[in-house]
Amino acid sequence: MTNTTHDVDHDHDHETDHDHDHDAVPVTDHVHHNSWSANLERAEHADSRDLVVDQALDAIEHTAAGNHVNLVTHGDHGHPAEYLFDELEAAFDGTDLAWEHVEQCGCGGHVVRVQVPAGANHA
Numbered sequence: 001m002t003n004t005t006h007d008v009d010h011d012h013d014h015e016t017d018h019d020h021d022h023d024a025v026p027v028t029d030h031v032h033h034n035s036w037s038a039n040l041e042r043a044e045h046a047d048s049r050d051l052v053v054d055q056a057l058d059a060i061e062h063t064a065a066g067n068h069v070n071l072v073t074h075g076d077h078g079h080p081a082e083y084l085f086d087e088l089e090a091a092f093d094g095t096d097l098a099w100e101h102v103e104q105c106g107c108g109g110h111v112v113r114v115q116v117p118a119g120a121n122h123a
Helices: 045-049 051-060 085-091
Strands: 003-005 036-040 068-073 098-104 110-115
Touching: 036 051, 036 085, 045 051, 051 085, 051 110
Parallel strands: 036 068
Antiparallel strands: 003 098, 068 110, 098 110
16 A cells, blocks of 8 residues: 655646646536545546546545545556556645555556645645
8 A cells, every 4th residue: 555645735737737638528527525536437548547647636636625535547557656646746746645545446447545634725
């Protein structure tokens, strides 16, 4: 299990740092003031690791302080430590965000829980 902690005040400009697949269905369209799960297992996610990363960052940015988001990633990309954790580190560098690999699903996907600490002001 990987558990990394980072502080959530970040100056990451998601719109300019990543190319977006505008044909993909957004992972969410509002800030979640509760814990929730982001489905990153759809067919378009199988085709694009970049889309998984982009939408994982969107999901975190749309999670209110004091809650967590379960990022349910597509199994075609392997373990999230291979491609997602470094992206989280870069996007939320110097922050107090915490994440951990929870489990691999029966379908081959993975669940990564990202805790947004109370007092964070990004969402």
